[in-house]
Structure formats: structure tokens, C-alpha cells
Amino acid sequence: MKDAFLxxxxxxIIALSKIGRIMKLQIFxxxxxxxxxxxxxxxxxxxxxxxxxxTLPNMDGxxxxxxxxxxxxxxxxxxxxxxxxxxxxxxxxxxRLYRKYNDRGFxxxxxNTEGARAKGKIKSFVKSNGFSFDILIDRDGExxxxxxxxxxxxxxxxxxxxxKVIFSAVGFKPGDEEHIEKLILQHLPTAEDDEKKAGSGK
Numbered sequence: 001m002k003d004a005f006l007x008x009x010x011x012x013i014i015a016l017s018k019i020g021r022i023m024k025l026q027i028f029x030x031x032x033x034x035x036x037x038x039x040x041x042x043x044x045x046x047x048x049x050x051x052x053x054x055t056l057p058n059m060d061g062x063x064x065x066x067x068x069x070x071x072x073x074x075x076x077x078x079x080x081x082x083x084x085x086x087x088x089x090x091x092x093x094x095x096r097l098y099r100k101y102n103d104r105g106f107x108x109x110x111x112n113t114e115g116a117r118a119k120g121k122i123k124s125f126v127k128s129n130g131f132s133f134d135i136l137i138d139r140d141g142e143x144x145x146x147x148x149x150x151x152x153x154x155x156x157x158x159x160x161x162x163x164k165v166i167f168s169a170v171g172f173k174p175g176d177e178e179h180i181e182k183l184i185l186q187h188l189p190t191a192e193d194d195e196k197k198a199g200s201g202k
Contacts, residue, residue, distance in 0.1 A: 049164075049165055050159075050163050050164055050165070051066065051075075051077065051157060051159045051163050051164070051165050052143075052147040052148060053065065053066050053067045054066050054143045054147060056111065056136040056137060056138055056139075056143060057136065057137055057139075058134060058135060058136055058137070059119070059122065059123055059126070059135050059137070064109070064134065064136055066109070066163070067163060069107055070159075070161060070162055070163045071161055071162070072105040072107065072161060072189070073101075073104060073105020073106050073107060073161050073187065073188055073189055074105075074106055074107075074158060074159065074160055074161060074166075074183065074184055074187040074188065075106075075107045075108070075109065075158065075159045075161075075163075076094065076097075076106070076107070076108045076109070076156065076157075076158045076180070076184075077108075077109050077111065077156065077157045077158070077159070078090060078091070078094065078108070078109070078110045078111065078154055078155070078156045078157075079111050079113055079138070079144045079148070079150050079153055079154065079155040079156070080110055080111070080112060080113070080153055080154050081112065081113055081114050081153055082112070082114065082118070082121055082122060082125045084153045084154060086153075086154055086171060086172045086173075087153055087154040087172070088129070089172060089174075090154045090156070090172040090176075091110060091129065091131060092129070093177045093180075094108055094110070094133065095129075095130070095131055095132065095133065097177065097180065097181060097184065098132065098133045099132070101184055101188065102133075104188050104189065105161070105188060105189050106184055106188065107133075107134070108133035108134060109133075109134050109136055110131070110133060110134065110135050110136070111136045111137070111138050111143060111144065112135065112136070112137050112138065113138050113141060113144045113150075113153065115137075115138075115139050115140070115141075116137060116139045119137065122135065122137065151170075152170050152171070153170075154170075154171065154172050155168075155169075155170050156168065156169055156172070158180065158183055160187045161187060161189065166183055166187065167179075167180070167183055
């Protein structure tokens, strides 16, 4: 009886140890699956498609339509939220790129996904960080979730001047700006493009 009593806690400890290993394996599998889904998500694999069109209000209530801006230069679309730290890092770099290439036709539409109720917080956030590019508000998530199949932020899409997607990614890490700037330079209008546009009266 005494031996059985002594063996029981030992067996229990062994059993709990096995359960712990199984749970760790399950957690690892879930994390690995999540990473796989991020890497293979449809939102990142749209490089041969036209960017889905949208019309959204800016912070002043003026409605902005994506396709109305085709023809001038590359367009960078970024879905973000005020609580998203990688979004802030991306936006700081985007601000530098915007100031550098805006006068040559480069546009940025930073689309907030927190809804109309967060408008005051969004305005304060934008003002405190000195962002000068266009801030749009996706009030019900229609554009982010349904049209662009977004699921995590920052989620970014870049188009050429005609609206064809040339880059898309979930997340942001230091060094990504080098690739983004190369794409901007590749798709900025040339002097010849400007002359053709002027000649056509557009």
C-alpha cells in the first residue's frame, strides 16, 4: 500500500510532464501554421492583378477614389491602426519617401481600419507624428477585409501609375524601404511621359 502511494505521485508527475510536452508541440504547430498563413496569404499574392478600386473619406470627410489618381505615378496603399507599432515605423519611412517623391507623382493612401469612432484619436496621432500624405478611413472594414483580403497590419500594396499591383506585403521590417524606393523610382513618370501627358491635354 505504501509503495503504491509512493508510486502514484511519480506517475502523476510523469504524466503531467508528457502533457506539457504535448501542449508545447501543439503551440509550436499553431505558431508555425500562423506564420505559414501569413507567408502564403492571398493578400500577398496579387502582383498580376489591378488594385481593387475604392472610395473612402479622408479626415476632412472628402471622398477619395483610388482610380481617380491613376495616370500620375506609383501609388502606395497602406492599411494601419494607431495601436500597431510596425505600422508607425512604416509610416515614418513612408513620410520621408513621400516628401522626396511627391512632386514627381508619387502618392500614398494610408487607410486606417479602426472605424469612424476613432476619428479623434486618428487625427491626434497623425498630427503628433507630422504625416502629410493622405489619410483615409475604412469605417466598416469593407476595403481592408473584403476587397483586399487583409487580415494583419501593416498590410501594404503598391501599384504602378496604371493601377496594376507591383508589390504587396504583410508586416514591415527595417530594410524594406530600400525595395520600396527602387519600385518608386522604376515607376515615376519620365520627362518624356510628362511631355506626352501635356500634349494630350490631360
